[in-house]
Amino acid sequence: GAVVSQHPSRVICKSGTSVKIECRSLDFQATTMFWYRQFPKQSLMLMATSNEGSKATYEQGVEKDKFLINHASLTLSTLTVTSAHPEDSSFYICSARDTGYSGNTIYFGEGSWLTVV
Amino acid sequence: GESVGLHLPTLSVQEGDNSIINCAYSNSASDYFIWYKQESGKGPQFIIDIRSNMDKRQGQRVTVLLNKTVKHLSLQIAATQPGDSAVYFCAEMVQGAQKLVFGQGTRLTINP
Numbered sequence: 001g002a003v004v005s006q007h008p009s010r011v012i013c014k015s016g017t018s019v020k021i022e023c024r025s026l027d028f029q030a031t032t033m034f035w036y037r038q039f040p041k042q043s044l045m046l047m048a049t050s051n052e053g054s055k056a057t058y059e060q061g062v063e064k065d066k067f068l069i070n071h072a073s074l075t076l077s078t079l080t081v082t083s084a085h086p087e088d089s090s091f092y093i094c095s096a097r098d099t100g101y102s103g104n105t106i107y108f109g110e111g112s113w114l115t116v117v
Numbered sequence: 118g119e120s121v122g123l124h125l126p127t128l129s130v131q132e133g134d135n136s137i138i139n140c141a142y143s144n145s146a147s148d149y150f151i152w153y154k155q156e157s158g159k160g161p162q163f164i165i166d167i168r169s170n171m172d173k174r175q176g177q178r179v180t181v182l183l184n185k186t187v188k189h190l191s192l193q194i195a196a197t198q199p200g201d202s203a204v205y206f207c208a209e210m211v212q213g214a215q216k217l218v219f220g221q222g223t224r225l226t227i228n229p
Contacts, residue, residue, distance in 0.1 A: 006160075034216065041125050043206060044161070044219040093160050095217070106151075106217055108160040 003027060004096050006109035013084055013116055020080045021112045023094030029074040030096035034106075035067070038091040050077040084116040125204060127224045136194040140207035140220045145188060147209035151217070152181055152192045154203045161206060164192070194225075202227045 003026040013019045023033055031052045036044040048058040048069050056069035066088075068080040077096075081088050093111040130136045142150065148169040153161035167174045167181045167190075174181050180193040190207050207220040 004160075032215065036219075043125075043222045046216060046218060049216055091158075097215075108153075108162070110160045111158070113158075 004107045004109040006094055006112050008112060010113045015085055015116055016083055018080055018082045019084055020078055021092055023077045023109055025075045025096040028098040031099060032097040033071060033077040034095045035079050036093040038093060044093060086116045089114055089116045125222045125224045127226060129226045129228055130197050131228050132197060134197055136197045136225060138192045138205050138223045140190040142188050142190055142209045144209060144211050146212045148212040149210040150190055151208045153206045153208060156203045197227055199227050201225060
């Protein structure tokens with residue numbers, strides 16, 4: 001079946017540095033990918049919608065200059081957390097929409113744990 | 118951002134019993150709903166979906182009920198097993214917006 005892969009699964013970075021998380025659709029093309037953030041014991045919060053070849057659409061309250069999203073190909077979207085701070089530590093999850101033969105199905109990655117120290 | 122949740126409510130059931138997890142969705146324009154299961158430290162796993170032109174859909178051991186009048190969704194799990202222990206989220210897709218918004222979530226705990 002369709003698989004969405006995230007890398008890295010866990011990352012620790014120093015405060016003030018930037019970190020990039022990749023989201024790949026492995027066996028389908030995804031014109032649209034979504035980035036979520038999840039704090040412990042809370043729900044998934046949609047951060048932005050990533051569209052291949054165009055600018056991402058950010059949800060209200062999400063800083064676009066802090067969370068840079070690039071969707072340069074039909075199988076890859078990246079989220080870069082710039083100038084990371086401890087409060088950015090969270091579980092980041094991407095999902096991808098398969099608009100191919102299987103219809104309007106959304107698949108989720110396994111998530112990436114970010115710890116900023 | 119959307120759907121910032123409070124601490125998760127918990128449902129405890131005996132192994133072998135049926136579980137019913139409820140969800141109130143927010144947007145009357147939503148026309149597609151999905152239930153996800155999330156185990157600790159992992160991404161959401163698709164369970165079952167339903168479109169707004171239906172009020173019931175059954176899968177293997179799971180049933181989703183949709184009541185559009187009161188904007189309520191439920192997930193019924195038959196003969197609950199230890200492997201069903203997880204957090205369950207409902208998600209709604211807003212018509213035309215093409216984005217999936219998650220509800221609060223419920224932690225399901227199975228007692229032996």
